[in-house]
Amino acid sequence: MAFWASVLIVLMTTVLVVLFRLGAFRQRRFNEPPLDKGLIPWLGHAMDMSRNASSFLKKMQERHGEIFTVHIAGSYITFVTDPFSFDVILKESKSRLDFSKFASELVFKIFEFQMPKNHRGMVINNSSKHLMSIGLVGLTQAMMDSLQILMLQPDADKRLGPQEWKQEGLFQYCYNTVFRAGYLALFGNLPTNGKAGHAQDLLQSQKVFEEFRKFDILFPRMFHSVILPKEKQEIKRLRYFFWDILSARQMLEKDNVSGWISSIQRELADLGVPELGQSQYNLILLWASQGNTGVVSFWALLFLLKNPEALKAVREEAEGVLRKMGKEMRPGGAPIIVEYSMLQQTPVLDSVMEETLRLRVAPLLTRAVKQDVILKMDNGKEYALRQGDRVCMFPYLFLQMDPEIYPDPTTFKYNRFLNPDGSRKTTFYKQGRRLKSHMLPWGGGPSICPGRFFALNEMKMFVFLMVTQYDIELVDQDVKIPPINVKRFGIGAMQPTEDVPFRYRIRF
């Protein structure tokens, strides 16, 4: 009897300890934000969050207001919904609210890569100059070279004959083209072995794109940790495919590898990261650099096709730039080469891109709470945050879709970011006060996307080429803009649930 009693006691204690560690008994303490644990014991609100993060967070905001803490699969996450307080959090010191801890965990979960301690930010930070000031002009040029390989050269698989209309899915076309061009620009060309053309680059980049899409489609399930055994196997296969293609050995055979990639490789080697680790890191960089630009380019072109006035304005602006640079298109003339300087003269296209980012880029910005801290909101109210929790911001819903800041927020307005005099508009207001950050598609603070200038150049260059080089039209003029796949809220650029057929042909 005594034996069974002690077994029972041990069992019950274990259950209680487990429940305690999972946070089942957590109570809101003095000064803490409202706590919402949800009804399901361990999962909390995990299902709501992965089903449609935007509608879930909207509901929570209506219930709790400017700040609240929710329980999601064993983690306690505090969401701040007041856009004026975003800057406060992004500026917090690393010893209080840290980006890298959560990022490292996510990177490990998805890419199996573990950085040597304290080096996470440094590798990216040291190499970022290659994506910005010094390297940006050359990299933008490399993007143009790569677009030519894919679209314009005689053996290009996207090249059209004169007068020939070609029909394709717009999403497929944009994602494929921008992904492959960006991949070639950053990760280099395969040797041509003295032959004309780029047959190897065309073949390999196509294969890399196809496999990347499989990985990309599984990404939300990895992100939310809901993977079936069969999917697990496929993910493993895909990882090995990329680790091989992107290995240091394979990269050595390439020509024109960008300074960004090669300097990161060198630094990882210096830090003693083994070869597999270097390949793993390259997959992270492939994903960070190629997962969003093609998707955003698709939306930009689709919005233009659905708004003829906007398409006309962008085309006229681009033609004006070409004329000014003495590069007018004419029948039988040379194909257009878009140069870096041309992309600095396009306020209308800039506004189109910014409006597209506002409508379709929805990352979740996360910080780990490193010590018990008092968070002082913009309005002066103070809240206690607990060490070990996370703080999140979702600027898509609480900034970019705010009808007070952006009237009629779900509608595409191509000139929303233009002043009446045609210059770039950057002043936006809420409750009569100007917002410091009126959009956060690139994140902010120390973890802001280092590729944002290059990304914009890539996408603008592609749209510029599409509207000057081709006639483009929707197969069905009345087609509805497809819904977004809400499972990707929190990850980055939103993808459509279905493709949209379009036609294109050379204009001259």
Ligand code: HEM
């Ligand atoms: C439309 C395209 C893109 C979007 C919307 C985008 C957005 C973002 C966002 C939201 C983050 C995370 C910031 C945070 O959590 O605070 C990020 C990080 C990052 N992005 Fe981008 N990005 C894009 C294109 C690119 C490109 C083209 C590159 C490289 C060539 C790039 C390189 C990176 C890297 C390396 C990081 C990690 C930074 C770190 O760990 O500190 N991104 N990006």
Ligand SMILES: *[C@@H]1O[C@H](CO)[C@@H](O)[C@H](O)[C@H]1NC(C)=O
């Ligand atoms: C997801 O939530 C948003 C609210 O932000 C809502 O507009 C949308 O219809 C929802 N989508 C689905 C498929 O539930």
Ligand SMILES: *[C@@H]1O[C@H](CO)[C@@H](O)[C@H](O)[C@H]1NC(C)=O
């Ligand atoms: C990153 O580099 C910039 C300058 O290039 C520097 O100001 C900043 O402090 C660096 N950040 C880290 C975390 O090393």
Ligand SMILES: *[C@@H]1O[C@H](CO)[C@@H](O)[C@H](O)[C@H]1NC(C)=O
């Ligand atoms: C990267 O940054 C760290 C700290 O600023 C520095 O010690 C290291 O030498 C840098 N590496 C390179 C390759 O610049």
Ligand SMILES: *[C@@H]1O[C@H](CO)[C@@H](O)[C@H](O)[C@H]1NC(C)=O
């Ligand atoms: C490397 O880039 C240069 C300049 O764009 C180009 O002429 C050359 O063909 C490229 N190398 C390969 C192997 O494609």
